[in-house]
Amino acid sequence: MKFKKIIGAVVTGIMAFSLMACGSTSSSSGTASSKGKDDKTITIWAWDETFNVKAANEAKEIYLKDHPDVNINVVSMARPDVIQKLNTGLSSGTIEGLPNIVLIEDTNSAGYLQSYPDQFKDLSSKVDKNKFMDFKLSCMTEGNKLYGVPFDSGVAVLFYRTDLLEQAGYKKEDMNNITWEKYIEIGKAVKAKTGKYMLALDPSNLGIFDTMLQSAGSWYTKEDGKTVDIANNTALKDAISIYKQFVDSGIVKLVNGSEATRAAFQKGESISVPTGCWMSSTILKSEDQKGKWAIAPIPRMGANPKSVNASNNGGAGWYVLDKVGDSDLATDFLASTFGSSNELMNQLVPDINLVSTLKSASSSENYSKPVEFYGNQEIFKDFAEWSNKIPAVNYGSQSAKIRDIFQEGVQAIVVNNADVDETLKNIQTRAEVAIAQ
Structure with a gap:
């Protein structure tokens, strides 16, 4: 047979x-840079240069408009390398070389939060979880604390x-x-x-x-x-x-x-x-x-x-490593971009075909534009509508x-x-x- x-x-x-999701086979480019204690530098790890990495770089450009004194280093590497390097650093307790911000898949996030509860920063004071679709939240919340900023929908x-x-x-x-x-x-x-x-x-x-x-x-x-x-x-x-x-x-x-x-x-x-x-x-x-x-x-x-x-099938969120340094700056970056920016979400629709889990993104201009490839169907409007109907489940660790x-x-x-x-x-x-x- x-x-x-x-x-x-x-x-x-x-x-x-969801191995196909989010371009897990992208090649590695760039290296994590070390920084002095007083440097305003944020290092971000993500995979897939055409999707997640590109989104991080566009968020970087938006943030630098109002924060020109900040250095933002977006590091692209293969998804397995992100997982391996993050696991090695956290399990050994060695934070040197780890990023300020890292992208983690929703199905893996609970495992990290439970295994390393003191390593991830509580973002609740800066990011309003009520702004995001409910189905994305269970994997990145513990009690009333929010540890991640939801990113893409896998509707x-x-x-x-x-x-x-x-x-x-x-x-x-x-x-x-x-x-x-x-x-x-x-x-x-x-x-x-x-x-x-x-x-x-x-x-x-x-x-x-x-x-x-x-x-x-x-x-x-x-x-x-x-x-x-x-x-x-x-x-x-x-x-x-x-x-x-x-x-x-x-x-x-x-x-x-x-x-x-x-x-x-x-x-x-x-x-x-x-x-x-x-x-x-x-x-x-x-x-x-x-x-x-x-x-x-x-x-x-x-x-x-x-x-x-x-x-749902796939999806990830952005997390701040609390012990690496500049965690408040990293939190502000996420809160100002992926945590609230309709400008960024609207820009990412044509650039990477993003379906955002930020509720307000669905009212952005590009969500209502017909897509010729799909017979002029307004696919992003449909994606957003269906995302709101996804039953929430606890993926656990x-x-x-x-x-x-x-x-x-x-x-x-x-x-x-x-x-x-x-x-x-x-x-x-x-x-x-x-x-x-």
């Missing part, structure tokens, strides 16, 4: 949550080719607020009438599970973010059922890795991409497909009454461990038709042992 061959090739290299979106959909006998209206079950039905018609796949599926990437779970306000842990919730998780069982239908129905092109996933829809081999809004910048690169794409809300799980047509174990269970269920309940009980036990270590 093709699925077995592909998943066997990737299971030992399971991707971290889940159904990107699709309108021309190929029409060849299968469907219209744009047929894609709005649908269930995954309806999505599969349409996918069968698409495959039968056009020979195209509905989507490309990488078995090593659990993003589709994350999206389905959060649409029902559920996660791999309970609301406390600590207690493993696998064996009796109704939403998870519903997601597994849908995923198995994807594979069994023949509507998916099975691929290995993010590059193969992108290649499938760029070449027209698959006609839709259910993922985070950040994928738009990649879709836009296929200029020969201008006017042939549209977006719709992410499908919901029809068998689950809690599931809605809104979810153990998501990575639990998801790695769960990924193996998916293989057993989908490939070997293992009993779902027994497999999930086994995953529950293994996950509990793993996080207790």
Whole structure:
């Protein structure tokens, strides 16, 4: 079976949550600079020169207009390097060489805050958390304290080719607020009438599970973010059922890795991409497909009454390391830019296709501009509207461990038709042992 061959090739290299999101493979450039005690210098670490790094540099330019005496050093490095260097510094207690500000993915932030509670600065006095969308806050707050400034939304979106959909006998209206079950039905018609796949599926990437779970306000842990919730998780069982239908129905092109996933829809081999809004910048690169794409809300799980047509996939926030120095200056920088600047958010819409989680950003001029590539659809206005409907969940600090174990269970269920309940009980036990270590 093709699925077995592909998943066997990737299971030992399971991707971290939302690996495609935020350009995790960007190359490193620049180095962290040391500074004197009295220097007004801020060093920022981020990855992806076309997205996060570019955003930091544009924030820098805005801040320097009113603070010309401040030096801001934006350091670009690969995402794994950011994680490795930050972990090494914090675990050793050696702050030399660490930045003042660092970008951290939402699914990892709780782990840092719990493991190093004294290393991150409380930003509550400078940044009003009420200005941001609720779903972004749980991973960066402890009690009444806010430790991060929310950045990009990973609002889940159904990107699709309108021309190929029409060849299968469907219209744009047929894609709005649908269930995954309806999505599969349409996918069968698409495959039968056009020979195209509905989507490309990488078995090593659990993003589709994350999206389905959060649409029902559920996660791999309970609301406390600590207690493993696998064996009796109704939403998870519903997601597994849908995923198995994807594979069994023949509507998916099975691929290995993010590059193969992108290649499938760029070449027209698959006609839709259910993922985070950040994928738009990649879709836009296929200029020969201008006017042939549209977006719709992410499908919901029809068998689950809690599931809605809104979810999240990816996203990150900006954090200040309190012990590095100049933490007040770093906090002021974030508060003045990513924490409140509609000017910056409006500028980043055309520059990096940002969907901001600052509530007021949705009223910015560029959010209402039609995008020719998407048939003049006002996609950023839609992104903002759907972002406000995303159910909030607590990712906790153990998501990575639990998801790695769960990924193996998916293989057993989908490939070997293992009993779902027994497999999930086994995953529950293994996950509990793993996080207790």
